[in-house]
Amino acid sequence: MEKFKRKVFYLGGFDPRGVRFYHQLYRDQAVRHGALTGEAISVGGRQAGAAGSAVSATWAVDNEAAGVSTDYEYLRWEDLVGKVWIRNPGALALRAARAYAGHALKMDFWRMRRLRKGPVITILYPPILAVLIPLLLALVPALILSLVLPFWAGALVGIALSAFLSGRILNKLVVPWLLRFxxxxxALAAQGPGDALDARLDAFAGRITQELDGDWDEVQLVTHSAGTILGMRLMRRLIALRGGVLPDHFVMVGLGQVVPVIGLRRDAHWYHDDLRALADKAFRYVDISSPPDGAAYYNVNPFLLVADRYAARVDMLSPRFHLFYEQENYHGGWSNKYEAHFDYLRVGDRLSPLDFISLTAGRRTVDDAVAAFRTIP
Known part of the structure; x- marks a missing residue:
């Protein structure tokens, strides 16, 4: 069997954990995939990318049984995330309050609600819970204890209890992560990406350009979460470097797409320009976003946020996770929002043509995987 050669570029989300975490996640999911298929997938160690370790890391993926060889390149920006990752709770509360004031003034929430109601709730509940939960945890014990103790004593107990429990409950509900996001x-919408992030995106575009004419049967640009936002700016650069034309074996894949977070900000003129520049460009785009994922914009075509028509060949799909997970392993409910947003990178209890390992290490092209997925009742 002739070897199928694939190049994958992965651009992840707003996450300071970086390449070590995602490399191990890929290894773990390759083992799960092998257990379901009988195809032992070898995942090599991390190496510095061709443009240097600050830009990317690579690892080799070999699916010998399927005759597939994948060169996986993780596009790095976790160092930039780390510089803006707010760790102090007080600083986070203050800066989040300012950010939400900006969102209230500049975000087109009415249009967002018409597109998808879930993300509106996901955006709005963190600041509400960040105030209510500590307040209730302090006030309720204080009022109850005031029946038998002086109010000041009950208040001290309530404050101590709130300080002890609030962080744990808020973390369980993913409130701090969403506030940071x-x-x-x-800031990104109002101020633009800045020199450092733009320079990194230029480096990413240069790397992809270098590989597009290589000996590959398929080249994928896979973006996830906040990476789907930056992916559009990256695509504009990539297409410009290629003179407006991308090869037929190139495909962009968006997982858990969140483009409207910036695309619906009225002041994000720089980003609207990016989307408009892409709307009349012909390339292959597959969006895989789950309706129960409260952070993702299922069936929202990012190009139609700024244009009436688009030239890309687009598929908008739900991964239908409920079909591929046992009920006890399915990440549903409020307390699982964070995990649900990472199921795009996992393998379920049953094999899906669209699970991450099947897409990046399987024999099917993305087009073939989409076609196979559409046959599932």
């Missing part, structure tokens, strides 16, 4: 993207 919205704070960063509020």
């Amino acid at each position: 919205m704070t960063y993207h509020g």
Whole structure:
């Protein structure tokens, strides 16, 4: 069997954990995939990318049984995330309050609600819970204890209890992560990416350009979460470097797409320009976003946020995770929002043509995987 050669570029989301975490996640999911298929997938160690370790890291993926060889390149920007990752709770509260004031003034929430109601709730509940939960945890014990103790004593107990429990409950509900996400993207919308991030995107575009004419049967640009936002700016650069034309074996894949977080900010003129520049460009784009994922914009075509028509060949799909997970392993409910947003990178209890390992290490092209997925009742 002739070897199928694939090049994958992966651009992840707003996450300071970086390449070590995602390399191990890929290894773990390759093992799960092998257990379901009988195809032992070898995942090599991390190496510095061709443009240097600050730009990317690579690892080899070999699916010998399927006759597939994948060169996987992780596009790095976790160092830039780390510089803006707010760790102090007080600083986070202050900066989040300013960011949400900006969102209230500049975000087109009415249009967002018409597109998808879930993300509106996901955006709005963190600041509400960040205030209510500590307040209730302090006030309720204080009022109850005031029946038998002086109010000041009950208040001290309530404050101590709130300080002890609030962080744990808020973390369980993913409130701090969402506050950081919205704070960063509020600044990104208003101020633009800045020199450092733009330079990194230029480096990413250069790397992809170098590989497009290589000996590959398929070249994928896979973006996830906040990476789907930056992926559009990256695509504009990539297409410009290629003189407006991309090869037929190139495909962009968006997982858990969140483009409207910036695309619906009225002041994000720089980003609207990016989307408009892409709307009349012909390339292959597959969007895989889950309706129960409250952070993702299922069936929202990013190009139609700024244009009436588009030239790309687009598929908008739900991964239908409920078909591929046992009920006890399915990441549903409020307390699982963070995990649900990472199921795009996992393998379920049953094999899906669109699971991450099947897409990046399987024999099917993305087009073939989409076609196979559409046959599932």
